[in-house]
Amino acid sequence: MNQFQYNKANESLSAVKLAAKDPNAHFLAGGTNLIDLMKMGVVIPSKLIDINHLPFSKIEKMPHALRVGALVTNSDVAENDLIKSHFPLLSLAINAGASPQLRNMATVGGNLMQRTRCPYFFDTTMPCNKRSPGSGCGALEGINRMHAIFGASEQCIAVNPSDMNVAMRALDAVVHVSGPKGERAIPIADFHRLPGNHPELDNTLQKGELITAVDLPYTPFTKNVYYLKVRDRSSYAFALTSAAVALYIENGTIKEARLAMGGVAHKPWRLTIAEEFLKGKAVSEDHFKQASQIAMQGAKAYQYNQFKLKLAPNTLVQSLKMASGIASS
Ligand SMILES: Cc1cc2nc3c(=O)[nH]c(=O)nc-3n(C[C@H](O)[C@H](O)[C@H](O)COP(=O)(O)OP(=O)(O)OC[C@H]3O[C@@H](n4cnc5c(N)ncnc54)[C@H](O)[C@@H]3O)c2cc1C
Secondary structure (H helix, E strand, C coil): CCCEEEEEECCCCHHHHHHHHHHEEECCCCCCCCHHHHHCCCCCCCEEEECCCCCCCCEEEEECCEEEECEEHHHHHHHHHHHHHHHHHCCCHHHHHHHHHHHHHCHHHHHCCCCCCCCCCCCCCCEEEEEEEEEEEECCCCCCCCCCCCEEEHHHHHHHHCCCHHHHHHHEEEEEEEEECCCEEEEHHEEEEECCCCCCCCCCCCCCCEEEEEECCCCCCCCCEEEEECCCCCCCCCCCCEEEEEEEECCCEEEEEEEEEEECCCCCCCHHHHHHHCCCCCCCCCHHHHHHHHCCCCCCCCCCCCCCCHHHHHHHHHHHHHHCCCCCC
């Protein structure tokens, strides 16, 4: 049994200081990811800093954004009236994840930080550069069915498993953090990172930094949105591919599009070139197919995930059709 110290944080500054001092300290929120990793010996903390009593459980209307506290549970975000009316895409994405019980425990901060579901990361008898830098990547030549088709490296081909993150990427969320050097705001595009030579780093947080809230800047995407998640089971399964689509349509013309995909990269994957292509185009299946082909440029598959080269564009086309209303479920 691995011993660890449990600390209940009553205010954020002391939580940050405690975390900054100890390289093996971890914040504990809902525990739905961290405790599993501890049980499997993937993460061996010296200290758990329980942040559940910090005042980050509110959803507040700000002038330019809706501010969601880091400790708001995934269920409370998805069912919140302000979220449902201003950011229905986020509700759809969150409700596509995990199970109701897990969503009742999981928090916004924890979801942003959740680790990959690559089986080689979870199996401590296997090589994994993310878990144990320098040990190799078991997935590269192994069973890589769930793995990345964009932005991978020779060091790591794991994907970010979150649904929430994909919608947040499409919505240009901004992550607020408090750390030993003060507070800062990180656009979600810069929050998660690609593996490169340091796959052990999932994101750009510095040691001791605590997520306090996420801002969702107001957008016109309140109507034509869709989140499609393709997975092995219809519930309680991570995405093989997913697509978050938000369209602003006027008189049958797409004025603005936001597109992001999950299950395809080490970070939620934004499709900006395809977004540009769709701008000013009429809503049509043909344009959606062209956009999805553009979105797939640069995709690279491995032995067991070749199917994603077809599944990913199909996921995007279907999601665009659903969002625009030219298809129904
Ligand atoms: C069986 C199962 C199925 C699942 N299916 C899905 C799915 O389909 N889709 C999906 O998106 N997710 C899925 N999940 C993952 C789930 O969404 C995450 O476990 C959850 O979001 C993590 O949130 P938490 O609050 O429990 O985090 P914790 O487990 O408490 O923490 C996770 C990590 O985040 C860090 N952390 C937490 N809060 C903060 C903060 N405020 N600042 C800095 N660091 C912080 C912790 O230190 C830890 O490293 C599933 C989980 C399980 C167990």
